[in-house]
Amino acid sequence: MIRYLDEYRDPRLIEAIADRIRAIAPTHPINLMEVCGGHTLTIFKYGLKHFLPASINLISGPGCPVCVTDNSYIDYAVALSARPELIIASFGDMLRVPGSTGSLQSAKADGADVRICYSPLEALAIAEMHPEHQVVFLGIGFETTAPLVASAILRAAEYGLTNFSVLSAHKVMPPAMQAIIQAGEIALHGFICPGHVTAITGPEIYEFIARDHHLPCVVTGFEPLDVLEAILRLAEQIRAGIAKVENQYRRAVKPGGNAQAQAIMREVFEPAPATWRGLGTIPQSGLRIRDQYRDFCAETKFPLTLEPAVDQPGCICGDVMRGLKTPPECPLFRTICQPEHPCGACMVSAEGTCATYFKYHQSIP
Amino acid sequence: MTKITHAHGTGGQYTHDLIKNVFVRHFNNAQLNALLDSAILTAPSRQLVFTTDAHVVQPRFFPGGDIGRLAVAGTINDLAVCGARPLWLSAAFIIEEGFDLDELEKIVSSMQTTASTAGVSIVTGDTKVVNKGEADGVFITTAGIGIKLYSQPLGPARMAPGDSILISGYIGDHAAAIIKARQLFDIDLSVESDCAPLNSLTELLCSRLATIKIMRDPTRGGVATTLNEFVAGGTCGIRIYEDKLPVRSAVLGLCEPLGFDPLYLANEGKLIIVVSSAESDVCLDLLRSHPLGKHAAIIGEVVAQPSGRVLLRTTIGSNRVLEMLTGEMLPRIC
Numbered sequence: 001m002i003r004y005l006d007e008y009r010d011p012r013l014i015e016a017i018a019d020r021i022r023a024i025a026p027t028h029p030i031n032l033m034e035v036c037g038g039h040t041l042t043i044f045k046y047g048l049k050h051f052l053p054a055s056i057n058l059i060s061g062p063g064c065p066v067c068v069t070d071n072s073y074i075d076y077a078v079a080l081s082a083r084p085e086l087i088i089a090s091f092g093d094m095l096r097v098p099g100s101t102g103s104l105q106s107a108k109a110d111g112a113d114v115r116i117c118y119s120p121l122e123a124l125a126i127a128e129m130h131p132e133h134q135v136v137f138l139g140i141g142f143e144t145t146a147p148l149v150a151s152a153i154l155r156a157a158e159y160g161l162t163n164f165s166v167l168s169a170h171k172v173m174p175p176a177m178q179a180i181i182q183a184g185e186i187a188l189h190g191f192i193c194p195g196h197v198t199a200i201t202g203p204e205i206y207e208f209i210a211r212d213h214h215l216p217c218v219v220t221g222f223e224p225l226d227v228l229e230a231i232l233r234l235a236e237q238i239r240a241g242i243a244k245v246e247n248q249y250r251r252a253v254k255p256g257g258n259a260q261a262q263a264i265m266r267e268v269f270e271p272a273p274a275t276w277r278g279l280g281t282i283p284q285s286g287l288r289i290r291d292q293y294r295d296f297c298a299e300t301k302f303p304l305t306l307e308p309a310v311d312q313p314g315c316i317c318g319d320v321m322r323g324l325k326t327p328p329e330c331p332l333f334r335t336i337c338q339p340e341h342p343c344g345a346c347m348v349s350a351e352g353t354c355a356t357y358f359k360y361h362q363s364i365p
Numbered sequence: 366m367t368k369i370t371h372a373h374g375t376g377g378q379y380t381h382d383l384i385k386n387v388f389v390r391h392f393n394n395a396q397l398n399a400l401l402d403s404a405i406l407t408a409p410s411r412q413l414v415f416t417t418d419a420h421v422v423q424p425r426f427f428p429g430g431d432i433g434r435l436a437v438a439g440t441i442n443d444l445a446v447c448g449a450r451p452l453w454l455s456a457a458f459i460i461e462e463g464f465d466l467d468e469l470e471k472i473v474s475s476m477q478t479t480a481s482t483a484g485v486s487i488v489t490g491d492t493k494v495v496n497k498g499e500a501d502g503v504f505i506t507t508a509g510i511g512i513k514l515y516s517q518p519l520g521p522a523r524m525a526p527g528d529s530i531l532i533s534g535y536i537g538d539h540a541a542a543i544i545k546a547r548q549l550f551d552i553d554l555s556v557e558s559d560c561a562p563l564n565s566l567t568e569l570l571c572s573r574l575a576t577i578k579i580m581r582d583p584t585r586g587g588v589a590t591t592l593n594e595f596v597a598g599g600t601c602g603i604r605i606y607e608d609k610l611p612v613r614s615a616v617l618g619l620c621e622p623l624g625f626d627p628l629y630l631a632n633e634g635k636l637i638i639v640v641s642s643a644e645s646d647v648c649l650d651l652l653r654s655h656p657l658g659k660h661a662a663i664i665g666e667v668v669a670q671p672s673g674r675v676l677l678r679t680t681i682g683s684n685r686v687l688e689m690l691t692g693e694m695l696p697r698i699c
Contacts, residue, residue, distance in 0.1 A: 046679050050683045051683070092695040093695055141699055145699055194699075196699040340691055360685050
């Protein structure tokens, strides 16, 4: 496995690709958006900007599941956690996201039963072990995670579990990318498309971006050579004045994607409007649990009416999500907002743009 | 199967039986066997070095070690990296009611095995039993006393530009073994914790090298955090090279899918040493001559600028600042 990865980190290959990018890079500035937080991490961890000409500007997009989750969702989860009959099961990152009044972590310290899970199936196991409690799993994530959560719901249905439900904030990528293009707040010239999401969906989901918006798209993996090759291919398309969807990540992404995972996802979820941090409500961008499985929908089982969510004053996570601003432009960045005490979601997740800037974007004298 | 009950913590007959049948039987040394309120020790005419460490780990038994070995090796290593020869340890146990006596005995036996390998005696101790649910099985606190062998002072202030930085072997093994043992991820991985007392290795280095600047065992927070501790607030910086870092392919295989960085994974039997460049090759040879240092490597050097920072030269030739561990490492979600 490691030999296999080594090739994607070979300094000679990296230099060769970088040379080719420099040779064909346009003289006018171009903005390429890496949608996925995993790509942002690769770019910073390997200092890829060091290899790029000044005219190529990389902008981080809305591709970190924790970051795009709206405060209203956190507030809902925190309110649920106050009910003594409930166990809240969540991916670890979600605990630290500050909602309007507090985080799940502070709720836990106040006595709420909040447990960290690494997989929705673990939450299912908690439900089986605690028939006297209701277990609510906080389902966040894109097309990559949604099939896993769907399969947990299918399994719960198969077992006849009545004490397991999911608070779904699952989202799908293409409508958010379209919203960013249509908002027109930044002049985009191409997309570095998320590898993991596309392994499930297939690269076809980006066709409309190339066709209708004339923006090149390249699906790519998470090694430095992957990302540089995607940038090269985008630069080539821009130079040739064409826009198409290319798949650089053929070792994981197949045409049509993973049909089985898509089928499971479709069985349990249906498209619905969803609220994204920074982007607002986008039609068809969320995944709602179908009526057939409403017994496993936490919102149906435990309806709550909450005060409208408020953001931390001064936090510009929303602008960062839209690619309008970079974290150092935020007055809270590094001063008040740090990974140990985040003010906004982007500082929480390891793949959040602010956390990545905090960890890797120190100027090197 | 005998369980620990409150009776074992009352100070009465059960406590005495527990001390005699478990602790004295295994730890077995003149000072402890006297069963006085304190151990009476005769200190050689040297500087004394004194440390303490509390130990909590889940699971308590993992490939390559257990909480007992960890509790003894951890304190020994804190003494050893100060250039000291560890001599005596204390051990205090906080035990949850209902804890299995056989398991306690296994832990105590492992402590003694580790201590005797390192030439250390566990000379005093204490036991408390708390209600079920008030502790997670067993917590062990050890304290240790050693005598300073290395005549030079050791510390970050002694580092100077040009000094070499060495590591005694593969990084991240302990954390990887624990992650695997927790069975949270279905990842096929064979790796053992490196948990081991390092005092024979440090003693070898102290006896042969004249220019050791600082030594430390990179436990929680990993190599990246320890190196940052070396430069924090000082006048030097550190540069390390990603391609020089010894990392097992099994550990990388765990890190890649989860998005973890081996530089931030805990070690329990590794040593980072800073020596003058003149002695770096000798230091490397000495390390490699010892069973605990077979995979040692020179991983970087002390630099004048940027001060207070640790720079990593990546495998692909770029540079980035290596920060301390912030927050917790959690697997990526997509």
